[in-house]
Amino acid sequence: MTPARVAITGVGVICSSGRNQREFWANAVEGRRGIGKLSLFDPSGCLSDIAAQAEVDLVADRRDSRTDRLHMQAADEAVAQAGLGGGDGGGGTLSSFGISLGNSTAGMLESESWVREGLAGAFDRLSPAAVLRLPTSAPADAVARRFGLTGPRLSNMTACASSALSIGFAADLIRGGEAHGMIAGGGDGLCLMTYAGFNALRLIDAEPCRPFDASRQGLSLGEGAGILVMEDWDRAVARGARPIAEFLDYGSSCDANHMTAPHPEGRGAAAAMNQALERSGLRPSDIGHINAHGTGTPMNDAAEAKAIVSVFGAEGAARLPLTSTKAIVGHLLGGSGGLEAVTLILSLARQMVPPTPGFTAGDDGVALDVVSPRARQVSFTHGLSNSFGFGGTNCSLVFKRCA
Numbered sequence: 353m354t355p356a357r358v359a360i361t362g363v364g365v366i367c368s369s370g371r372n373q374r375e376f377w378a379n380a381v382e383g384r385r386g387i388g389k390l391s392l393f394d395p396s397g398c399l400s401d402i403a404a405q406a407e408v409d410l411v412a413d414r415r416d417s418r419t420d421r422l423h424m425q426a427a428d429e430a431v432a433q434a435g436l437g438g439g440d441g442g443g444g445t446l447s448s449f450g451i452s453l454g455n456s457t458a459g460m461l462e463s464e465s466w467v468r469e470g471l472a473g474a475f476d477r478l479s480p481a482a483v484l485r486l487p488t489s490a491p492a493d494a495v496a497r498r499f500g501l502t503g504p505r506l507s508n509m510t511a512c513a514s515s516a517l518s519i520g521f522a523a524d525l526i527r528g529g530e531a532h533g534m535i536a537g538g539g540d541g542l543c544l545m546t547y548a549g550f551n552a553l554r555l556i557d558a559e560p561c562r563p564f565d566a567s568r569q570g571l572s573l574g575e576g577a578g579i580l581v582m583e584d585w586d587r588a589v590a591r592g593a594r595p596i597a598e599f600l601d602y603g604s605s606c607d608a609n610h611m612t613a614p615h616p617e618g619r620g621a622a623a624a625m626n627q628a629l630e631r632s633g634l635r636p637s638d639i640g641h642i643n644a645h646g647t648g649t650p651m652n653d654a655a656e657a658k659a660i661v662s663v664f665g666a667e668g669a670a671r672l673p674l675t676s677t678k679a680i681v682g683h684l685l686g687g688s689g690g691l692e693a694v695t696l697i698l699s700l701a702r703q704m705v706p707p708t709p710g711f712t713a714g715d716d717g718v719a720l721d722v723v724s725p726r727a728r729q730v731s732f733t734h735g736l737s738n739s740f741g742f743g744g745t746n747c748s749l750v751f752k753r754c755a
Contacts, residue, residue: 516602
């Protein structure tokens with residue numbers, strides 16, 4: 353049987369640069385950074401006191417964590433755009449959907465507060481409800497409850513590739529006939545453990561990050577969520593939905609190199625991109641834009657640049673418009689792939705590539721066409737989104753524009 357085509361019928365986003373698509377895109381194309389002074393917790397003792405902190409509007413159950421609410425707010429927008437409405441989805445369509453989300457922090461922020469209060473002598477007065485949202489499966493549970501989803505449910509934690517892989521897994525279920533629709537993507541909320549951890553690794557820049565710039569010093573942490581509604585193409589069209597993009601395929605690999613550092617030549621990253629292209633039936637020359645992983649750390653950006661040159665050739669890499677969304681919204685860790693997939697889909701729909709603020713000149717000997725300082729109008733049909741995580745977990749996603 354011919355595998356089902358996978359339509360993207362709705363997307364939702366919340367991050368430091370916007371509480372919805374409209375706000376986010378307006379800031380992204382103008383290159384307005386959402387990275388500023390951190391107020392969510394006290395970063396004393398860290399190398400930096402900045403982050404890309406989001407404004408969460410959603411009022412939910414008091415037991416829901418900040419990460420839960422980020423996911424639910426983005427999912428609300430995606431579901432509404434897909435025309436699926438409330439929990440019954442108009443005749444039960446949405447309720448039969450599955451869910452596939454990736455994240456890494458879940459309810460860590462609330463658990464940290466619980467521990468601090470407990471250590472101050474309040475354990476006997478504290479409710480354990482605060483730590484019930486700690487498992488990384490909690491955001492998927494929260495979104496599933498919100499919409500009454502009864503289909504397959506997946507929770508994935510593979511470092512910074514988590515939500516990108518969750519999108520690929522959701523597509524596999526649709527193409528395999530195990531689900532006719534999925535809510536997919538992911539997000540992460542800021543918490544002291546990850547903030548202090550990246551500072552301890554000396555991977556944080558005291559200034560807003562500058563991906564691919566020769567002067568880059570490290571990443572900027574952020575929070576938010578990017579959610580996609582993915583459907584069997586024929587079923588989506590039959591119910592009257594208008595696809596905004598098509599998901600073609602993905603590639604995944606592992607560097608098997610180091611706990612935190614990528615392979616210096618980007619071999620795992622190149623393998624993921626090559627597999628994504630092969631499975632999508634595309635040649636490297638078919639890709640018109642890359643939304644790069646682009647963290648702003650010296651090693652990661654250098655390895656990704658080498659991987660891109662390996663896949664697309666030196667001449668191809670030099671003329672392929674590339675951007676890093678992390679320069680605007682920070683690094684969402686497990687949620688980065690979801691938000692960056694949304695960014696690529698919006699870029700395809702609008703034929704516009706947002707800039708990478710902070711980029712002025714790249715490394716010597718590596719020519720990449722990093723879009724900066726202004727957004728660029730680009731005519732392209734296929735785009736690639738990269739997500740590469742600690743431990744060498746790599747994922748590349750390929751999307752196609754809908755005419």
